[in-house]
Amino acid sequence: MKRIALLFSLVLLILAQNLLANQPDSAYVFSYATTKNGGHNGLHYAWSIDRKNWNGIGPEFRFLFCDFGAWGSQKRMLTPFLFQDQQETWHAIWSLNEQVGQFAHAATNDLFTWEPQSYPEVMNDGNVMLPEVSYQSNEQNYLITWLSNIDGDQKIFKTTTTDFKSYSPTVEGTENDRINAREEVLIDGNKQLGVISKVSWPVIDGLIKFYELSKFREIQRAERLTDDAERFADLKDLKAEITVDPENSKAISDLLIGVFFEDINYAADGGLYAELIQNRGFEYNPADTKFRDLNWNSKKAWSFTGSESGFTIDTLAPVHPNQKHFAVLTISQVGEALQNEGFDGILLKAGDKYNFSVFAKGLTGAKGKLLVRLVDENGKVYAQASTKPVAADWKKLELVLMANESIGNARLQVVPQFTGKVALDMISLFPQQTFKGRENGLRPDLAKAIADLHPRFVRFPGGCVTHGDGLDNIYRWKNTIGPLESRKPDRNIWNYHQSMGLGYFEYFQFCEDIGAEPLPVIAAGVPCQNSSTGGHGQQCGIPMCDMDQYVQDILDLIEWANGDKSTKWGKLRAEAGHPEPFNLKYVGIGNEDLITDIFEERFTMIFNAIKEKYPEITVIGTVGPFSEGTDYRVGWEIASKLKVPMVDEHYYQPPGWYLSNQDFYDRYDRTKSKVYLGEYATHIPGRRLNMETALCDALHLINVERNADVVSMTSYAPLLAKHGHTQWNPDLIYFNNSEVFLTTDYYVQKLFGQNAGDEFYASLIKLSDGNENLKKRVASSVVFDRESGDYILKLANLLPVQINSTINLADLPVIEGDAELITLQGEVTDEKAKPVTSKISVSSEFEIEVPAYSLTVIRLKSVR
Ligand code: AHR
DSSP states (O other), X not given: OHXXXXXXXXXXXXXXXXXHHTSOSEEEEEEEOOXXXXXXXXXXXXXXXXXXSOEESTTTOOSBOOXXXXXXXOOXXXXXXXXXXXXXOEEEEEEOOSSOXXXXXXXXXXXXXXXXOBOOBOOSSSOOEEEEEEEETTTTEEEEEEEEEETTEEEEEXXXXXXXXXXXXXXXXXXXXXXXXXXXXXXXXXXEEEEEEEEEHHHHHHHHHHHHHXXXXXXXXXXXXXXXXXXXXXXXXXXXXXXXXXXXXXXXXXXXXXXXXXXXXXXXXTTTXXXXXXXXXXXXXXXXXXXXXXXXXXXXXXXXXXXXXXXXXXXXXXXXXXXXXXXXXEESSTTOOEXXXXXXXXXXXXXXXXXXXXXXXXXTTOOOOEEEXXXXXXXXXXXXXXXXXXXXXXXXXXXXXXXXXXXXXXEEEEEXXXXXXXXXXXXXXXXXXXXXXXXXXXXXXXXXXXXXXXXXXXXXXXXXXXXXXXXXXXXXXXXXXXXXXXXXXXXXXXTEEEOOSSOHHHHHHHHHHHTOEEEEEEOOSSOOTTXXXXXXXXXXXXXXHHHHHHHHHHHHHHHHHHSOTTSHHHHHHHHTTOOSOOXXXXXXXXXXXXXXXXXXXXXXXXXXXXXXXXXXXXXXXXXXXXXXXXXXXXXXXXXXXXXXXXXXXXXXXXXXXXXXXXXXXXXSOTTSOEEEEEEEEEOOTTOOOSHHHXXXXXXXXXXXXXXXTTEEEEEESOOEEETTOOSXXXXXXXXXXXXXXXXXXXXXXXXXXXXXXXXXXXXXXXXXXXXXXHHTTEEEEEEEETTTTEEEEEEEEOSSSOEEEEEEOTTOOBXXXXXXXXXXXXXTTOSOOOEEEEEEEEOSEEEEEEOSSEEEEEEEEBOO
């Protein structure tokens, strides 16, 4: 058999050499972009031997994608120009759109592995069209020229560079400066405008192979478990021998399973944060929705039963300058009420108590009490009480309401018991029943669902919320602490509002309450790479003159969390009710940023400052939004260069990726940074969760567990989503005001979180059928948990048939007899499957039927 394989390889080798022998030394490559899809399709190549007949590669396969600006309208590549410099590095420059005074630049050595893009600003006024480059041998620099439309006139402008990083000031040019090197060629019957370059044949061969590999990987990615019933139609139940190797073990991370909290899908306000009043500070603003909803304003969720002019919004002399807006009621008749509809109504539970509070100020001498009521749509009263009289200056008034009946959609009414003008702000209704009874706390059922995952850490506040939509929207932790009326609300990048009621204190408190490490993630001085506000994507960055203060803010966070109460920031934490330090150990810097010079400069500055002042803190860097590509590669290069202790990887992948990349982390260099897999999920068309996605997550986590010497942390993303307010699917936990809906993928996280270990044991699966397609759908992992003294065996069966397995524990010191068996099983499209716990009898060798489409966990007690 071996000899046949050897012969086959030899034949292939000879064939390959023959092919090579027939190929030309050089050929032509044509680089171009089409205007299809609004110019979003990126850079394409075609090749030719005679410069007349062209072969499109792909055709129209995308070899480079423009990263500029927000998704949708931006990320365009118009009229790319490819050019090889004196050192034989290739450079592509292109127009970004018809408006901006910037062009794009990226460099490559092989025409498919690209360095980070940059977008030099070369025009103050006027666009940059048809840019081109030429080498000026006399000046030994590169001349870049372009056409610009200024007030209806087309003019030529130019700049020079030696390194494509810094550019001379732009000046007007002439026709003589233009080389007009673009040509039109016919590809597949279509005329395309682009640039022809002569290259050696291996360059073209490399492009063809790159394309073929990409196609192959696309095919792998498209593999679905839903096709398996047909793919394996004749398959009968299988047998497996699973043997544990007690001699082959290693220490693994004890922080492997954590959670990713981001205020997306109403995860905070209207979600985990238990406040029942929507827009309590009257701070909603149409800008929160990028002006898509003009009714999203200070009056959103509020109404007044009196005349229209009786309810106005004022900003003069507010309770606190951070919350400028407040309501002014002009009561002409006692009984007129200001009403809040809550977030999709207010849920009241019979017998439960609710803390009401309001800041009130009697204007023009108005005095008297406020009657506070909880009513239904017909005015039926469920609870009511009166405050003390309002004062002439802002005063906080508080009372407790007890619901006499349960109702899902109550509303709150504030009914001044006097006529005249009164100002009201920060109108709050908070259930006394919060998670662990915390003041300003969290919704208990949601918090419990998170706690049940037994997460070892909680990431906060995102996700994209961390780095925000533009510089002004970067999440600033200092705006989220202190009295609620002094916090600074902000626009949420997901187009709604953040009250900051669930701020850094509440977050750290929650971590402590569930025994998880806090993992705050802070912007690396750059906003989201897809920002549409105040620039184009991430291309701005906090000005370097402001970076010292920005870095100081991050250092202050560490002091706030860990400093004793004699320190400036530790004192604030103590005053907020937590005199003991929070013992912060991890800080993430950056969120899947575009890895550019702008990023690197700022990240390095922050990283060095933390390292110097707080060497005990583990800084987690970032390597872009994907599991490959420029950001991933260059992000890793920067992390390795700076010796960043850990990096945050993100990828959302289809089932086929998880099936075909099981050795993803086996290939990682153990001497470099550790990995925090900060965002991942299995995505299928329709973006729903079912047994297919759950089992792919499980398969991946089994592979990660084997590599938990290099992967230290993981968090599925996103965590929470409110029905009717969801910007992103799928999410681990869905909810409405009264119910929590747990997903199949939630149960996988729970099984891994509750059955984690700190030592990993190798195990070998011998399947009765050696078909590779079958083998890659069965996986096992064995860990030892020092705390409980349990060995934990996990088995994933992604096949449509049962696997009758013999488990050989060899000399693993387990107690024979009853062991706990937990099985998550369902049809591949099942969205409702839940884990079932039972008992199994175990010995050093035992049998178990592993059902089709299942994740099985067996907890074995050890002989301690
Ligand atoms: O998890 C949802 C989003 O996905 C995060 O905000 C962002 O980091 C990623 O693109």
